[in-house]
Amino acid sequence: MLTLTDVSVAYDGVVAVDDVSLEVPDGSILAVLGPSGCGKSTLLRAVAGLEPLTAGSIAFDQVGVDRLPTHKRGFALMFQDGQLFGHMSVARNVGYALRLRRRPSDGRVAELLALVGLEGYADRLPATLSGGERQRVALARALAVEPRLLLLDEPLSALDAGLRERLAVDLREILHAAGTTALMVTHDHEEAFHVADRLAVMREGRVVQSGPIADVWAAPVDTETALFLGYARVLTGRAAATVLAAIETRDASGQAGALDTGRAEDVVGIAVRRSALVADERGPLLGSVESARATPELVRLVVEVGDVGLVDAVAPRDSHWGPGEKVRLSVDPTRVAPIPRI
């Protein structure tokens, strides 16, 4: 288990990582999520031993590693763009760490290439590979000596959207198959959601929220976190109360309500996803359509609802909406999250 206790890192007096404490249990994958410049990459480099700590400590299985140089920590680091060694073939790249330890590499390299789905690529040079293939080779290289911790720096960000999604699922499967403990940083909440079990949200050098990924998702700690996690809007005051009331009428009508809002006075607002409001003839809210846009799966609406203001809503794909039309909406409680008072 990786344990970070009160870790701080500063460059020339500017604090990049501020008093961060985190744990990564064995076999789990923690994603540190944050906007660019929030210090997440610095945190990763500090764990790898590439940046000195200004305060705090890093331990693995209760043994401090702060004083160990990078190559003795046994943590493999995978860079955003792979950082394959351009002058070595794919097989030599993958077998690099094995050769360093004078272990036989041929069989293991073939096994790893099979694991990442690149059989037959052994003799290629990195320059001839596509971005996705390069990342797979980098992953195989990082996994070669079964590192006790794998560090992933935005592993999929350099790839295009379709490939990113497919590789994210592969990455999760490969890591789970290998039983690897991993710490990954990313600015993409979807990437984090696809790959990780646990999530830590970082902002301005601090970890503002952490926990199992579903928990963090269901209860963002504040407005900015909610927006960063992909919630479309955060409603407050009267607007929030109206939407909450709509959920309660729904509960009262006997349908399952999943939202535990706690006591109303502890809630400063509610975060709604783009699909939280659904066009529903029997819905409790009434609004008028501002704009409608068809997507391959559904129709996305922007609706002006009295007391609530402009909100996003969805309607079935085969329905047709024009500006100014009246629409009744109901609230899907699984797509709303309360924002607690701090």
Added chain:
Amino acid sequence: MRRWLTLALLATGPVLVVGVFFVLPVSGMVARGFFADGVFDPRGVVEVLTRPRVARVAWFTVWSAGTATALAVLLGLPVANVLHRLALPGRRLIRAALLVPFVLPTVVVGVAFRLLLGEGGPLGFLGLDGTPVAIIAGLVFFNVAVVIRAVGAAWESLDTRPAEAAAALGATPAQVWWTVTLPALRPAIVSAASVVFLFCATAFGIVLTLGGVKYATVETEIYLLTTTLFDLQAAAALSVLQLVVVVALLGLAARLRATPDATANRSTARPRRIRSGDAPAIVVTVLVLAMVAAPIVTLVLGSFRTDAGWSLLNYRALNHVNEALPVPVTDALITSLRTAVDATWMALSMGLAVAVLVTRRSQTRGERRARGILDGFFMLPLGVSAVTLGFGFLITLDHPPLDLRDSPLLVPIAQALVALPLVVRTLVPVLAGIDDRQRQAAASLGASPWRALLTVDLPVVWKPLLAASGFAFAASLGEFGATSFLARDDHPTVPVVIFRLIGHPGELNYGMALAASVVLATATAVVVLAVERLRVPSVGAF
């Protein structure tokens, strides 16, 4: 068609100049070797090349240059690391200081080393004066700066992440060096080493002052054969030998030279904090600094020492005439400065034309080949010995229509040709680094080619241009090989005067030589430090 016309137009001037003032003299020199009394007769050349002394001289040239190159690389690598990668306080100052030896006049360095190693010198007890060790030390002193700058520049812009990736995979610092860093630096090291070998193998002033007659290289042997023994055929034969070897080496160097993606964004890594593992590299750096400083300090101290204790006597004598000198040193200094100004504008205008010429994007394969050939053509002066050039001037430009023996421009022209490759090598990386699409963008917004040049190229190139002129100026101030043939007796340059002074017995003559050396060294050092302040990375990197 218009592209070819522009190409031809740009090329005409420099090609003509290099043709008349380089190819003609050098081929005239070569012809001397092969034609005896107007008849083609290569036997003379063969006869010269089979002389035992020639074999000895050739062997000495190769092994002294080889040893000096190996030492310069071995010492230069750790220093390049320390000065370009570590957060060492004052590293910019040290970098600038280490550039000074490279442009110090060779004669000055020779004098300084003799003072340091000679009888009564601080290191006289080592008994190295007049030994090959002294020559090699002098060559290393000169060229370690080339290695530091060329490799340092490559090292500084080297992405640190592959090394970090290797460390994260469990590689120790030594393993990272062997498996990742060294392969990435290899092109820069090889190209620096080949240039250093070239400089060492054609070194003239330093070998002449430190080796005397006993230890001669091909270059000094040509000088001795021409000026002392008047055996022109033998001198020509040696020139041919040198030409062949040097052209082969230049070709090899061009092949090995790193061609980094010029338009790529090269990142400069933040300097790393010093760790305990850096101690050996820092020790080497201090050692190299001491090695560079020792001769210079000895020289400066020596120039203030006279029979009557410490005094300015040697400096006061500089504006007097004596039996060794028909003109006072102060006059020679003025001649030197005038000559350097002329040589600088010549080298600069030619170098700029050449640099523009070879960096423009080619549209056809033929055009690219033409530009490649021109590029190599203008690098030739780098490899051909200055002595051969000077001697060639004497024997080919002495009859109409080109009777330039008495022209005051003869010396500057020769010096400009020697400085030309330095200018071209400073400007080419800068011009090549400009993304051609910037010019296209300017053109698409309605800028004429001239206007595009003004908006895109000029802002990038003015600083390197200034740096190149400073560099050419310094090189011209210290040029000795060609100048020693061409300078007129009544208008000598300072290096020529220094050489004449140390050849004459007498305490005051020697003292004056030291004082003149200090003055000349100060002038070049000031110019080079000013250039270094411009922070142009390609200066001094080949």
